[in-house]
Each structure stands twice: as structure tokens, then as C-alpha cells.
Amino acid sequence: LMNSLQNARERTLIAVKPDGVQRRLVGQIIQRFEQRGFKLVGLKMVQASHGILSEHYGELRTKPFFQSLLTYMSSGPVVVMVWEGHNVVQASRKMVGQTNPAEAPAGTIRGDFSVHVSRNVVHASDSQEGAQKEIQLWFQGKDLLDWDCCDQIYTIEV
Ligand code: GDP
Numbered sequence: 001l002m003n004s005l006q007n008a009r010e011r012t013l014i015a016v017k018p019d020g021v022q023r024r025l026v027g028q029i030i031q032r033f034e035q036r037g038f039k040l041v042g043l044k045m046v047q048a049s050h051g052i053l054s055e056h057y058g059e060l061r062t063k064p065f066f067q068s069l070l071t072y073m074s075s076g077p078v079v080v081m082v083w084e085g086h087n088v089v090q091a092s093r094k095m096v097g098q099t100n101p102a103e104a105p106a107g108t109i110r111g112d113f114s115v116h117v118s119r120n121v122v123h124a125s126d127s128q129e130g131a132q133k134e135i136q137l138w139f140q141g142k143d144l145l146d147w148d149c150c151d152q153i154y155t156i157e158v
């Protein structure tokens, strides 16, 4: 019991990037996580600074596209969310699809809504450790809500 409850508390950071916001895809992207059975525990719209983006994408610092990535990600508001649920990190990566939308199958967010790697609509943490770091970077603890979703005894095994 403890174990499945703890697994059900796994969290990940999902962000609708500026292209997704401009193209009015926020609702459809949120809908996919809701309908899968995950629980929204934090949400905000922000104009991201290069400072927070440099930290968020720190591992890509040496890539040739790093500066253009920061320009893209700060070109307009982003919608940053924390989603919670069983296996949510891995499941979200599958729902989002490969980094390059050309490789992302139809049915994934990137496969359905994007064509180029530089405008791929959505971010999802790639590991539980990465998720923890990203959540701490973007959210203060008080802005993440612990709440009981009325259908959770039917969406997770307890
Ligand atoms: P993700 O975890 O699937 O988002 O992929 P990465 O962590 O490898 O890269 C972060 C983001 O950098 C991607 O989502 C893209 O927006 C961008 N990116 C990755 N590779 C490329 C590239 O080759 N060219 C450009 N322009 N952007 C890239």
C-alpha cells in the first residue's frame, strides 16, 4: 500500500512553450494529461528570463543551438505545470514524443502539433531527478497543491 501510494505521488514538469501558447494549444495539451488520469498540482503562465532558461537547459549550454533555444523560449509566455501520478515522468515523455517532431509518431503531442525540432511545442522532464530539479527551479513549494482528486481510487491502484 505504501509503495503504490508513493509511486502515485511521482511528479513531473510539463511546459507549453511559446509556440504552443501562441498557437492556442494550451487547452488541448492540458486535456491530454487530464484524460490520461494525471493530477494537476501546479500551474502558472510566465515570461521566462534567460536566467531561468539557462538553468533549466544547463546541460545544453555547449550546444550550437543554445542561444537560439533561449531566444525561442523567451519569445513569449510559457505555461508551466506540475503533473502528478503513477509513472508520470515516463508516461509524459511517451505522450510528448521524440525531441525531433519528425520522429514523433502521430498520437503524440509533438507528432500531432509540430514539424521542426526548434519549435516543438512542449517540454517534459526526462527523469525523476530532472523533474525534481526543474520543479524546484520553476515553483515555490507553497504553489504546489496537495489535494485529493475525487476519482483517484479509480485511476490508481491502492
Ligand atoms: P527534450 O527533452 O525532448 O525537450 O530535448 P532536449 O533536452 O535534448 O533539448 C531541449 C530542447 O532544445 C528541445 O526540446 C528543442 O526545443 C531544443 N533542441 C534540441 N535539439 C535541437 C536542435 O538540434 N536544434 C534546435 N534548434 N533546437 C534543438
Ligand code: MG
Pocket (backbone or CB within 6 Å): 124, 126
Ligand atoms: Mg530535455
